[in-house]
Amino acid sequence: MAVGQVLEGNTQHRMDNSATSSPEKTSLESPLEDSTGCIDPEEIEADFEVRWDDHNDPANPQNRSKLHRWFIICVVSIGTFCVTYTSSVYTTTYDQIMNEFRCSETVATLGLTSFVCGLGLGPALLAPLSEFYGRRPIYLYSLAFFLIWLIPSAVAQNIQTMIIARFFNGLAGSAFLSVAGGTVRDLFARNELQAPMMVYSASPFLGPALGPLVGGFINQFTSWRWTFYTLMIWSGILLVCFIFFVPETYHPVLLREKAVRVRKETGNENFRAPIENANRTILDTVLLSMIRPFHLLYFEHMVLNLCLFSALLMGILYLFFGAFGVVFEGTHHFQLWQVGLTFLGIFVGMVVAVALDPLFSRNYNRLVQQREAAGGEPGGSEPEFRLPPAMLGAVLVPIGLFFFGWTSYKSVHWIVPLVGSGIFGMGEVLLFSGIFTFLVDAYPMYAASALAANSLVRSCFGATFPLFGNQMYEKLGYQWASSLLAFLSILMMPFPYIFYKYGKRIRANSRHAKS
Structure with a gap:
C-alpha cells in the first residue's frame, strides 16, 4: 500500500x-520517498x-470531461450500492430460510454477519493490489467473483453453504468499499472532491436502506431464492458496464x-x-497494508475516534434491519412488505443529506476564502474544513434516535417514527461524508490505510450489532432500546467539533497526518 x-x-x-x-526532460523536485x-x-x-x-x-484522468468523470463515479457508486444492498436484502429472507433450513433466527443472522465480515477484511488485500495493478482489474475480477459467489447462495440446500458463500460474496464485493474512494481521488482535484465524495459516501448507506424495502416485496410474494437471482442479473449488467465504460484511472x-x-x-x-x-514486492505491500490500519488506530487518536463513531452508526443501521421488524410488526402488525417500506424513512433522509451538498460546498469555499484573507496560500485549505457536515450529522443522529424510540407507541401513527428514522438517516450520511473526506484530506499519504481502518472497525460493529438487536428491543422495550443507542451517539458527538477546532494542532504532533 x-x-x-x-x-x-x-x-x-x-x-x-x-x-x-x-x-x-523532467526532474524530481524532492526525493520520492516515504517512511517505509x-x-x-x-x-x-x-x-x-x-x-x-x-x-x-x-492522459491525466482529471482532464477528462466533467460529464465523463461523473459518469464513471455514478457507475462505481452503483456498484457500491449493489454490494451494500446485497448485505441488507438478505435480512428479508430470514423467515423462509428458518423454515426451509430448520435453523434459529440467530443462526440465520450469521449470513448477514459473515457477509459484513468479508466486507471488513477485503480492503486490506484489495487496496494494495489496486496500487500495483490499477483500479480497473480489481473492479473486474472482484465483480466477477461477486457474481460467482451469488450462485451458491441462490441454490443453497443448507445454512452452512449460505453462511460460507455469503462471506466470500462480501470479500469480493469489498473492492467497492476499498478502491472506489481512490477512484474519486483519481478523477477530481482536491478542490472538487466535496460533491463526488458526498455521492460516493452516500451509496454504501442507500444500499442497506433499500435492501429491506425491495426484499420485502420479493420474499412476501415469491421464493427467497429470487432475492439472489435478481442480484445475479443486476451484478451481471454491472460487470458489462465496467468492462465497456470504466477505464483505468x-x-x-x-x-x-x-x-x-x-x-x-x-x-x-x-x-x-x-x-x-x-x-517492494506485492507480498510486502499486502502485509504492510494489513498492519498499517491497526498502526493508525493505535497511534492516531483522530482516526480511532472517528472510526469508532462511524462504526457505531453502521452498527445501529444494521441493527435496525431486525429491529424495524420487531417494532412495526409488534406495534402496528405490519406484514413483511410493509416492514420493508418503513426503510423509506431512512432512505429519504439520506437523499436529503446528499441534496444539501451545495450548501456545504459553499461553506467550504467560504472557509478557504477566509483562510486566504488571513494570509494563507491562495486556494489553500485545511482538512478540518471538511468536518461541518459531520458536526451537523452528530447532532441529528441522537435526535433521530430519540424521536424514533419515543414515538414507537401503538397510539402514535406509524409515519411519526419514520420521520425520526429519516432524521437519523440524514445525520448518518452527513457524518460519514464528513469523516471520509476529512480522513482522505488529513492523511493523504495514508488515505487508503485510514479508510481501510474505518472499514474494518465499521464492519466489526455492523457484523455484531444484528446478533443482539432484536433481543435488546424486546428486553428493554422499543423506547429505551432506541434511547440507549442515542446516548451512545451523544458520547461520540463532541469529536467532530473537537477535531474541527483543534485538529490542526493535533496534526502538527502527528507522525502520519498532513501538518
Whole structure:
C-alpha cells in the first residue's frame, strides 16, 4: 500500500502542479520517498522520469470531461450500492430460510454477519493490489467473483453453504468499499472532491436502506431464492458496464503505461515511471497494508475516534434491519412488505443529506476564502474544513434516535417514527461524508490505510450489532432500546467539533497526518 500512498499523496500533487513540457526532460523536485523506504530516490534517473506533460495532459484522468468523470463515479457508486444492498436484502429472507433450513433466527443472522465480515477484511488485500495493478482489474475480477459467489447462495440446500458463500460474496464485493474512494481521488482535484465524495459516501448507506424495502416485496410474494437471482442479473449488467465504460484511472499505473509507450517510441530504456522504481514486492505491500490500519488506530487518536463513531452508526443501521421488524410488526402488525417500506424513512433522509451538498460546498469555499484573507496560500485549505457536515450529522443522529424510540407507541401513527428514522438517516450520511473526506484530506499519504481502518472497525460493529438487536428491543422495550443507542451517539458527538477546532494542532504532533 505504501507505493500508492506515496504516489497519491506526494507525487500526484506535484504532477498536477508541475509545468514540465515533455517526458524527455523532467526532474524530481524532492526525493520520492516515504517512511517505509518504498522507493529509493537514488535509483531514479531524474532526467528520464515520466510524468504528465503539463496541467492539460489528456492522459491525466482529471482532464477528462466533467460529464465523463461523473459518469464513471455514478457507475462505481452503483456498484457500491449493489454490494451494500446485497448485505441488507438478505435480512428479508430470514423467515423462509428458518423454515426451509430448520435453523434459529440467530443462526440465520450469521449470513448477514459473515457477509459484513468479508466486507471488513477485503480492503486490506484489495487496496494494495489496486496500487500495483490499477483500479480497473480489481473492479473486474472482484465483480466477477461477486457474481460467482451469488450462485451458491441462490441454490443453497443448507445454512452452512449460505453462511460460507455469503462471506466470500462480501470479500469480493469489498473492492467497492476499498478502491472506489481512490477512484474519486483519481478523477477530481482536491478542490472538487466535496460533491463526488458526498455521492460516493452516500451509496454504501442507500444500499442497506433499500435492501429491506425491495426484499420485502420479493420474499412476501415469491421464493427467497429470487432475492439472489435478481442480484445475479443486476451484478451481471454491472460487470458489462465496467468492462465497456470504466477505464483505468490510477495515476501511477497510467504513467507506467505511458513510460512503456515512450520506451517503445524512443528505443531508450532509461525512461521510467515512478512506480517502476518500487523495491517492494506485492507480498510486502499486502502485509504492510494489513498492519498499517491497526498502526493508525493505535497511534492516531483522530482516526480511532472517528472510526469508532462511524462504526457505531453502521452498527445501529444494521441493527435496525431486525429491529424495524420487531417494532412495526409488534406495534402496528405490519406484514413483511410493509416492514420493508418503513426503510423509506431512512432512505429519504439520506437523499436529503446528499441534496444539501451545495450548501456545504459553499461553506467550504467560504472557509478557504477566509483562510486566504488571513494570509494563507491562495486556494489553500485545511482538512478540518471538511468536518461541518459531520458536526451537523452528530447532532441529528441522537435526535433521530430519540424521536424514533419515543414515538414507537401503538397510539402514535406509524409515519411519526419514520420521520425520526429519516432524521437519523440524514445525520448518518452527513457524518460519514464528513469523516471520509476529512480522513482522505488529513492523511493523504495514508488515505487508503485510514479508510481501510474505518472499514474494518465499521464492519466489526455492523457484523455484531444484528446478533443482539432484536433481543435488546424486546428486553428493554422499543423506547429505551432506541434511547440507549442515542446516548451512545451523544458520547461520540463532541469529536467532530473537537477535531474541527483543534485538529490542526493535533496534526502538527502527528507522525502520519498532513501538518
